[in-house]
Amino acid sequence: MAIIEARGLVKSYPKAKVQAVDGVSFKVQAGTCFGLLGPNGAGKSTTVEMLEGVAQPTAGEVLFKGETIHVGASAKQYRDKVGIQFQSTALQEFLTVRENLRFFAALYPKTRSEEELIRVCRLEDFLDRDTKKLSGGQRQRVLLAIALVNDPEVVFLDEPTTGLDPQARRNFWALVRGIKAEGKTVLLTTHYMEEAYELCDEIAIMDHGRIIAQGSPQSLLAQYFQESVIELPTTLTAALGDRMPFVDRGELSEFSTADIAASIDALRLAGVPLAQLRIRPPTLEDLFLKLTGKDLRA
DSSP states (O other): OEEEEEEEEEEEEGGGTEEEEEEEEEEEETTOEEEEEOOTTSSHHHHHHHHHTSSOOSEEEEEETTEESSSHHHHHHHHHHEEEEOSSOOOOTTOBHHHHHHHHHTTOSSOOOHHHHHHHHTOGGGTTSBGGGOOHHHHHHHHHHHHTTTOOSEEEEESTTTTOOHHHHHHHHHHHHHHHHTTOEEEEEOSOHHHHHHHOSEEEEEETTEEEEEEOHHHHHHHHOOOEEEEEEHHHHGGGTTSSOOEEOSSEEEEEESOHHHHHHHHHHTTOOOTTOEEEOOOHHHHHHHHHSSOTTO
């Protein structure tokens, strides 16, 4: 069952002569993690703001359980049923983590128990610490707890692991999986392709205000790729010139091939050392670059 549906969403800014979102439609199934990806300027953030109810669409609508979120009693119901972890949220200064949880809980008529929030988000070790003294990973766990304080059915996570080290990022992934296991629906925006692959049941890739691809990560990779990727240090491929279509990615260069054996033979004949050669399957990052021609951080 679709818990959230976007129908023909349009967002225009006439003074700036910008159409940020141009007819976006999709459904989010209950109990799944849906990822919205796109380079800067693709319309992703504006779309998310309309889904959250923070911004009003110029045209189209967002439905929650079949009811519009923009007017009437259903709009109030929606605000009570969603939780949002913004990319940047100001915590109340000079208050501890526990005091911040209680502060935000006071804003809602219905809340999840403090004990559950502490357990689910693993806050036990720093509950009585001033929020100014939290590490990046600890702060994100507190912000997640605040997003869950009203026991929402839908949780929006806006680039929740930006700036975290790899271990803290993976720890946060485990928290998200736990939330989804409770039957909650998660809408995720992220700049990390591995994160989208690990967490999302379905993704939509946006560019120029429109969705250009949508489906499960696995089905999209199968749809767009029948090749493998060969990687070598750029220092070894630079002398090849146009003889093989390596793409410079910094320290490594790569190209896609449907015939690995023939490609390796060609490299050997060209005198390229193969000790550092690596063969890998295509990733979501490859898909993103293929569809948009842009790095996700662009």
